[in-house]
Each structure stands twice: as structure tokens, then as C-alpha cells.
Amino acid sequence: MRVHHLDCGTMRPRGGFLIDGRPGIRRRAEMVCHCLLLETSAGLVLVETGMGSPAGRRPDEWLGRRFVRLTSPVLTEEETAVQQVRRLGFDPRDVRHVVLTHLDLDHVGGLVDFPEATVHVYATELRALRSPRDRAERNRYRGVQFAHGPRWRPYEVGGEPWFGFAAVRELAGLPAEILLVPLAGHTRGHAGVAVDTGRGWLLHAGDAYFFHGQMDPAGPRRPPGIAAFEALVQTERRARLDNQPAPVAHARARPRDAGHGVLGPRCRRVPQAEQRCGPAGVTPHRAAAAARSCCIRSIPTNASTAVAAPIATRTQWPAWNSAATCCR
Numbered sequence: 189m190r191v192h193h194l195d196c197g198t199m200r201p202r203g204g205f206l207i208d209g210r211p212g213i214r215r216r217a218e219m220v221c222h223c224l225l226l227e228t229s230a231g232l233v234l235v236e237t238g239m240g241s242p243a244g245r246r247p248d249e250w251l252g253r254r255f256v257r258l259t260s261p262v263l264t265e266e267e268t269a270v271q272q273v274r275r276l277g278f279d280p281r282d283v284r285h286v287v288l289t290h291l292d293l294d295h296v297g298g299l300v301d302f303p304e305a306t307v308h309v310y311a312t313e314l315r316a317l318r319s320p321r322d323r324a325e326r327n328r329y330r331g332v333q334f335a336h337g338p339r340w341r342p343y344e345v346g347g348e349p350w351f352g353f354a355a356v357r358e359l360a361g362l363p364a365e366i367l368l369v370p371l372a373g374h375t376r377g378h379a380g381v382a383v384d385t386g387r388g389w390l391l392h393a394g395d396a397y398f399f400h401g402q403m404d405p406a407g408p409r410r411p412p413g414i415a416a417f418e419a420l421v422q423t424e425r426r427a428r429l430d431n432q433p434a435p436v437a438h439a440r441a442r443p444r445d446a447g448h449g450v451l452g453p454r455c456r457r458v459p460q461a462e463q464r465c466g467p468a469g470v471t472p473h474r475a476a477a478a479a480r481s482c483c484i485r486s487i488p489t490n491a492s493t494a495v496a497a498p499i500a501t502r503t504q505w506p507a508w509n510s511a512a513t514c515c516r
């Protein structure tokens with residue numbers, strides 16, 4: 189299976205150090221939306237969809253004014269999943285399946301760009317969308333992003349044990365190399381998505397964690413702004429705290445296997461690394477754009493660098509894709 193790692197949305201909240209742990213508090217932090225495009229025997233599979241093409245044309249309606257003000261997202265057409273699929277030389281209609289970690293607006297905004305795809309998600313998450321049990325659930329999902337009528341394929345939690353997880357499951361019509369992993373807490377039906385890259389398992393941890401330091405085998409750490417944000421947006425605190433070590437355990441499980449890792453943090457960490465895939469002599473920002481579509485060919489064996497996961501760092505994945513080369 190060939191795996192492409194994409195950033196399908198950049199957010200730039202105020203707070204600098206408080207969010208991403210890097211020096212300076214007056215600057216904006218930078219957070220990304222990790223997506224994976226998988227070339228499989230069942231066609232193209234997109235894991236997460238980012239903010240979607242309507243976000244650039246009508247951001248307040250699509251994402252909500254509060255979200256736009258708080259995160260100052262970079263809403264360029266080139267960041268949308270559909271444009272990146274095209275740039276890789278594919279027809280967006282060839283994306284037959286979308287697998288989601290959960291239904292927050294920065295994960296499902298691009299569903300509308302792939303209206304024919306079957307959308308795989310935990311049934312619990314779909315119930316939270318359709319029958320919110322409180323104001324927090326009512327407010328977190330954007331009805332307008334689902335108005336086109338996605339072709340849902342819901343699943344109850346269940347299945348086989350896998351790397352310490354009690355019950356992971358395969359998905360209908362998809363190869364056994366793609367698994368849905370229960371990681372509830374951030375939302376009721378939050379999932380991880382595991383992908384066998386051929387060199388090891390890669391776990392997309394969604395919003396189970398936001399900062400790379402939370403996966404540090406020497407001891408989890410996170411900036412105070414991230415800690416506050418995680419608590420603010422959680423649906424089930426106990427489940428979130430119980431599940432948060434799970435990606436760490438996964439990353440540790442086979443640290444010597446290249447390709448075994450966790451995809452999740454959303455915060456920028458190693459600026460120079462993102463230029464590795466970019467053309468020489470361009471600005472970091474342009475290099476970052478060029479680096480967005482990298483093939484995953486190798487993942488470092490060190491568990492701490494293999495953790496690329498939750499919402500926080502665009503620059504972390506080229507570090508994690510240390511031997512990756514650009515597709516373009």
C-alpha cells in the first residue's frame with residue numbers, strides 16, 4: 189500500500205509558547221490537520237478530510253465565526269484535500285472511501301468534496317451528531333458540513349485485540365491493512381485509524397493528543413494552553429485520560445520496526461525539517477506547501493521521533509518521514 193501524508197488545513201491560534209512550546213508568546217502557533225491518502229486495492233482511501241473547499245469561500249458559515257476568529261486558519265485552495273488529491277495526479281472521484289477519527293469541523297469539512305465516498309466512522313460518533321446529549325455536543329458539530337448527505341458506514345465498537353487495544357476492527361470493503369481503533373474521550377466515538385504501511389503499523393491518533401511531548405517515552409509533557417484546550421473540548425474526561433497513553437504504548441510496541449509509529453501531534457516543532465522536501469531557495473512557508481504531499485517511505489525507528497501525531501506540528505512529519513521523498 190502506498191501512503192501519502194497531507195496537511196489539509198493550517199490553524200494559527202494566538203499564544204505561541206502556550207500552544208506549541210516553542211519560544212515566544214506573542215507570535216501565533218501553527219497547527220495542522222493530518223490526513224492520509226492511501227492507494228489500496230479498493231481504490232483511494234482518505235483518512236480525515238480537513239476543512240474542505242467551502243471553507244475558503246465562506247469560512248464563517250462553514251467553520252463558524254468563533255472558530256475562525258480563534259484559530260485564524262489558512263484557507264487556501266491548495267491546502268484542501270481535493271486539490272492535493274488532484275495534484276498527486278488522481279481524480280477525486282477515485283476516492284471511494286473516507287475513514288474518520290471523529291466529526292469535528294476540521295476533520296470532516298472536506299467530506300463534501302468527495303460526495304460519492306463511503307464514510308467509515310464509529311456509530312457512537314454518529315449518534316453524538318444526530319442526537320447530541322448536551323449543549324457541548326450540539327455546538328461542536330457543524331450541520332452545514334453534513335447537508336449533502338454523506339454515505340455513512342457506521343460501526344459499533346468491537347473486534348480483535350491489537351497492540352494492547354482490546355477491540356479493533358476491519359472496515360467493510362477495505363483491505364485488512366486498515367483498522368478502526370477505539371480512542372474515545374475527545375469525543376464520544378473518537379477513533380484512531382491504523383494503517384499497515386508495509387514496514388510497520390502507523391496509527392493516526394486523531395485528536396487523542398495534540399502535542400508531540402505527550403508521546404515522549406521519557407515522560408509526557410505539554411504546554412499549558414494545550415492542557416487547557418484538551419480539557420475544554422473533551423467529551424468524556426475519564427475515557428480521554430485512560431486512552432491517552434495508548435498511542436504511546438503503540439509507539440513503544442515495536443520501536444525497532446521502521447514504519448511503526450503514531451500520527452497525531454498538531455504543533456510545529458522542527459522548522460528546518462520541513463524544508464527537506466521543498467525545492468531549494470524557497471521560503472519556509474513555500475517549502476512547507478511543497479512538503480505537504482510526501483510519500484511515506486521510511487519512519488525512524490526511535491519511538492519519540494516516530495510519534496508525529498495529534499493536532500500540533502506540520503514540521504514534525506518530515507522529521508518523522510526522515511527518508512521520505514516528494515511525490516512531485
Ligand SMILES: [Zn+2]
Pocket residue numbers: 290292374395
Ligand atoms: Zn477534534
